[in-house]
Amino acid sequence: MKVRTLKQDKVNIITLGCSKNLVDSEVLSGQLKANAIDVAHENEKLDHNIVVVNTCGFIDKAKEESINTILEQVELKREGKLDKVYVTGCLSERYRDNLEDEIPEVDQWFGTFELPLMLKALNADYKKELLGERLLSTPKHYAYLKISEGCNRTCAFCAIPLMRGKHVSRPIEELVSEAERLVKNGVKEIMLIAQELTYYGLDIYKERKLAELLDKMAAVEGLEWIRLHYAYPNKFPMDVLDVMNKHANICNYLDMPLQHASDHMLQAMKRQSTRKEMEDLIKEIRAKNPGICLRTTLIAGFPGETLQDIEELKDFLREQRFDRVGIFPYSHEEGTSAGELVDDVPAEEKERRAQEIMDLQAEISYEKNQEKVGQTLKVLIDKKEAGKYIGRTEFDSVEVDNEIIIASKKKLTIGDFVMVKIVKAYDFDLEGVVVE
Helix, strand or coil, X not given: CCCCCCCCCEEEEEECCCHHHHHHHHHHHHHHHHCCCEEEECCCCCCCCEEEEEXXXXXXXXXXXXXXXXXXXXXXXXXXCCCEEEEEEHHHHHHHHHHHHHCCCCCEECCCCCHHHHHHHCCCCCCHHHXXXXXXXXXXXXXXXXXXXXXXXXXXXXXXXHHHCCCEEXXXXXXXXXXXXXXXXXXXXXEEECCCHHHCCCCCCCCCCHHHHHHHXXXXXXXXXXXXXXXXXXXCCCHHHHHXXXXXXXXXXXECCCECCXXXXXXXXXXXXXXXXXXXXXXXXXXXXXXXXEEEEEEECCCCCCHHHHHHHHHHHHXXXXXXXXXXEXXXXXXXXXXXXXXXXCHHHHHHHHHHHHHHHHHXXXXXXXXXXXXXXXXXXXXXXXXXXXXXXXXXXXXXXCEEEEECCCCCCCCCEEEEEEEEECCCEEEEEECC
């Protein structure tokens, strides 16, 4: 049954997965808006008649969430509350042939590189002149900027190259231009994202160009924070740290997923680094930038992982004392080289090991946070909840890191910077008061 046939179409975009997916959704939104098509992201008004589900296919939990979301939208279509359901993103890229048979109610499936085809299905023209322009779904004071697509690494556990292809860098001029537009529209913080930041430039410039990109982006007037996400440790370009030290608006923050610390596991994961090499790199990074905040991501329960491997990982964390740590239970992915191994660690044990690691990190984080009590820090106000303001320092990225809880009798403006004196510390959060 068709509904709202006399009204103009309105498209709702539902985004699942990582910030890179969010950028894709924002690009789609910008294209639709330029075609005079009404579009919303996570539309709470429920006055739309078309849905685009931008899926994630990275790990089992993400795939399950994507499937459930598609089924929910299909059910709304059955009930006559939607005219069309379209699906795009990594899950669609990877499993489209199977999904078309299993969920035939979806009107059309699109891969990660089929934006023009999707726009055509939505009765819109792909406008090349809009390259880099998008309709932000984040609060207006921060945005993600994808500097490249795909990945040339061959990590055993990772399916991203299957879904996103080989590494393709965007030109420096194009990225700086997009940063300028974002700042003109009110953005104060830009988070640079990619599957692998440090590979940037090798394909189009024949050398690593992340430092040059940062140098030029730091010159964008009005851009107060630039943050780096997803840097690979092998052959890390140290000139990035020189540029970070040179410019006050490049956050002293580096997100460098290491995945493990046991040489046994690093070799099995095809990580191209040993524990000693990682330790030497971390030492060199901290020597160049003593105040840097290091974030890493780990995997628990990779095939063949032993309790001794976990003990080695815990020992590594105690020694290195990372500021921020995230951990995922291993997800067995077909098409990867690890997918050919026996997934021999039970799901419950993966979760237990991951929790054990996070319990240790909570202790480390608590100790590090206690050191901040009494300090006055520059804080960006993100939101207000339950009568208190929530903000972040340059050492904290959105959603994944610490938050500063601020009590203030004076009204604060979302998106403004304030100086906050830290008065209390917890495992992963801080409390503070505004310094007049």
